[in-house]
Amino acid sequence: MSLRTAPRPAPDPDTDAHAEARRRHPVDTYRPVHRMLLFGIQHVLVMAATPISSVFLVSATLHLTPALTANLLSAAFVLSGIGSLLQSLGPWGFGARLPFVMLPGGAPLVLFLSIADEHGLRTATGAVILTAVFCFVVLPLFSRLLKFFPTLVIGTMIVIVGVNLVKVGALLITGRPGTSGFGEPHALLLGLATVGFTVVAYALLRGTLRQLAVMLGLLAGTALAALLGRVHLDGGSGGLLHAPALMPFGTPQFNLVAALPLLVYSLASMAEATGQTVVNSEAVGLRLDARRDAPRTIRGDAVVSLAGGFFGLPLMVTSGENIGIVKLTGVRSRFVTVAAGLVLIAIGFLAPVARLVNAIPAPVVGGTALVVFGVITVLGVQLLGRAGLDDHTDTFIVAVALAAGLLPILLPGVYGQLPPTPRILLESGVAVGAFTAALLHALFHRTPWVSRPAKASAPPAAEPIAEPQT
Template sequence: MSSPRPTIARTQQQAGNADRVVHPVDESRPVGRILLFGVQHVLVMAATPISAIFLMSATLNLGPALTVDLLSAAFVLSGIGSLVQSLGPWKFGPRLPFVMLPGGAPLILFLAIAEQHGLPTATGAVVLTAVFSFVVLPLFSRLLAFFPALVIGTMIVIVGVNLVKVGAVLVTGRPGDPDFADPVNLGLGMATIGFTVIFYLLFTGILRQLAVMLGLLAGAALAAALGAVDFEGAGGGLFNVPQLLPFGSPRFDLVAALPLMLYSLASMAEATGQTVINAEAVGKEIDRRTAVPKTIRGDALTSVVGGFFGLPLMVTSGENIGIVRVTGVRSRYVTAAAGVVLIVIGFLAPVTHAISVIPSAVIGGTAMVVFAVITVLGVQMLGRCDLDQHTHTFVCAVALAFGLLPILIPGVYASFPPNLRILLESGVAVGAFVAVVLNILFHHIRPGIAARVTAARTESDNSNR
């Protein structure tokens, strides 16, 4: 008889080799290629910090120097946050390809607090909210069991649709604006999408993976040829250094910060969905009980620092998830490289200004494609949730109805009290809340009631016999 030892040894060796296989999300690539892919992420998401700071400046009547300082801080903090989420030091960051941005609902809340109570109070509200996130995180982590794939998939669809709308507004402008649906802007947006499709169709390998960036650059070149680029905004000095406490010392007011603190709960739910969908996009199995809190801690840490530089809450971005899915490049070192590029941009004034002159219609065309991919990822997740079961379909349908209402019909809650309106107008928050409540009712409470009723009937029948 032959000894089984060689077979056992070979099996153990194969198992050891399998353990040493690096997952694509942890795979390091040549530095030049990583930087190139990182620049692609930056070009797609650069419009968000730029538009957020310009909106702050226009709403609060900030001077040009302060606007440039805040823009520099936005890029630097976005870069630091991206490094934290991608590299995952200690208990901060899930080690997934994430980038971080200011903007969205937290920006609107920041502006509302600033207009009502002053900029120092708004800055203090950001810091208080970030600390509040750390305090309530242990409780929120225990509630993750109530966020199954059905709930998260519904949230991702709502997030995707909302982001597609954001990208579309960059192309069309807002209804009522003088340049709404300007034919030149519409043409640039559609042409940018067309260029992206052509590059993705014709190219292979690394060029195909860079189709999003190439499409954006081609759209920008077309805009320049048509005279739609204002190069006057590309001037300025050589360096920008973010200023600490640009609005003075923060003033901490719990009452003023309450709307932002309440929204942070919805932001945690959104971070849950983005962490799960990001992991699915890169094909990595995660433990939500540990990965999600790391994402939230990364958000909170970056927001605390950003608050002292005059920025609104910093949040993980869903934009890069679409890029990951389109390009197939799953390495978290790419978004870490994007973080380094963002920090460099924050300190180099000419680069900041050069990015800022790319027409919003071009960036919007690119964003629409990337954001639509996120919606598809949500649909794919829902497709694995056995929607043939009527209760699953009902939960999803009602949550989508409530979540999409403020997105499809802006201003629907205009007559509600301001603090309540701010929460209701967040389609993601409303959709997540409805999905969680219905999921608990149908899949936790109702089965328990039905089981007790059945047991009581069985006991009654047995006693009658």
């Protein structure tokens, strides 16, 4: 799908012609409530490991009390649910009206922890709030710069995102290199068996059950884990309901210098949100104008992050793995992720449900993630194929951008000797790859003094051999 610039202002999504086109598209169709709920639960099961692991990482790194940890976990689920509703429904220009699910971001989480470790948790939450406001301020300028993010750049970025996510899924199975449990055989068995269960379900089942193959594979993997004694239900303490508390670390403190790494990263986050909007529209088969619709996604991310900052959370972002589920299952209705958002909110308020979701072993979630994240990589490859890589210059641009973006992903710690701020920025492979591709594309395609080789020409067709006269 190309990032096209309309010759006249794009119509508002709520105008008659555009609204009529949307009403005819499967992304805006309702399904029976019980089916939407099942598909929504499938989305939740795939993404639930991220808010859980994010909160536990914050808790372990910053030595939080169990009460604070429970409060953050509740807030993470509730805000993820509210964000999913906002992105899926798109009220008042907030949200893309696409099947998106939101969660606490990965790279922003690292920056949040770095700021909290150096300046304290109150400054870290203040940095999140400042960054959300910053996104609103710079969004009009960023929208004008979207012409520098054509399909070639977006496709490169999505491939890097997919590879990075596959690595994340693999680490859920194996554990981190150097730790005592790295590559433990039972964990490998559970991860690979979950992949196998998913493949078998997709191959043998039909109709709705086939569309639920990801969830069925995850449930089968969890059942195998229970047989192996790897599922541990935490009885926990407390009652049935648990509501997140406002400002759990106290009143946020605002420090522009401390927030600078997160502010700079937000530019890359907006570029990634643009790419996810494009690839999500590809997954549902809806033709969108990125210059009109990507800002809706970014505004949704920003307003949920703003609220999350007051509940002690890092930046909230749209979830790439759920785009993979949409593509894999073919269920394109955005009301499925509306159902997922309602389920997430319920999990956030119902303490026993959160503990039940938390009982799913990490290797099982990792096995599911490998399949779903692999689909994200394929979507990026499809975008690159449409960008026309028969042009030698475009091939060169993609090659350099992939090398720059994949380096910190495939070789962690490569920038470890650099000062903190440039190290944090360079270690974001998605940001490095996206900006490298955008810069090279602008250099080769928008500057007249740079020579460009011609497109690769197809070899001449062989002339037909004349048949002998009889």
